[in-house]
Amino acid sequence: KYEKIWLVFGLVSLILFLSIVGVSAFSHGHTPSGGMDTIDPKKVNETAPFDKPGVTQLDDDTYQVAIVALAFGYNAPELKVPAGKEIIFKVTSTDVVHSFTIDNTKVNMMVVPGQITTKSYTFDKPGKYLILCNEYCGAGHHLMSTEIEVY
Ligand code: CUA
Structure with missing residues (x-):
């Protein structure tokens, strides 16, 4: 009678194992945010x-900021976001590797052509924050900066 118990035990562990493999494969294939999405660098503007x-309000507590980095600047209109709300930055590049770095914050994103880099951040304090490029991207690298206003 013990064989039957072991058979059941074996089957249960097999099913468990298969479902773990299945779940992890599924979740790796579907990373909704925080991961890297791909984009055609030539079709960024469309x-x-x-x-x-620019800034889009997604709901009461969430804002999205879409920005294109390119030599030598950031393509986005005036950036104004509220403090204390979740800001989801989505940045891509149309030419070479840049960074999207907001001074005095933990936002320091590498911006790669062909990829959308996503980072969520909540500003504690209102003020004007400097956005700059930390990645050497050519002769105009030091000119790459803009500003975000937190109100
Ligand atoms: Cu862009 Cu340095």
Whole structure:
């Protein structure tokens, strides 16, 4: 009678094992945010959200900021976001590797052509924050900066 118990035990562990493999494969294939999404660098200007760069309110507590980095600047209109709300930055590049770095914050994103880099951040204090490029990207590298206003 013990064989039957072991058979059941074996089957249960097999099913358990298969479902773990299945679940992890599924979750690796579907990383909704924080991961790298791909984008055609030549079609950035026609691909949402970069067809309308800038600030979009997603709901009461969440804002999205879409920005295109390119030599030698950041393509986005005036950036104004509220403090204490979640800001989801989505940045891509149309030419070479840049960074999207907000001074005095933990936002320091590498911006790679062909990829959308996503980072969520909440500003504690209102003020004007400097955005700059930390990645050497050519002769105009030091000119790459803009500003975000937190109110
Ligand atoms: Cu862009 Cu340095």
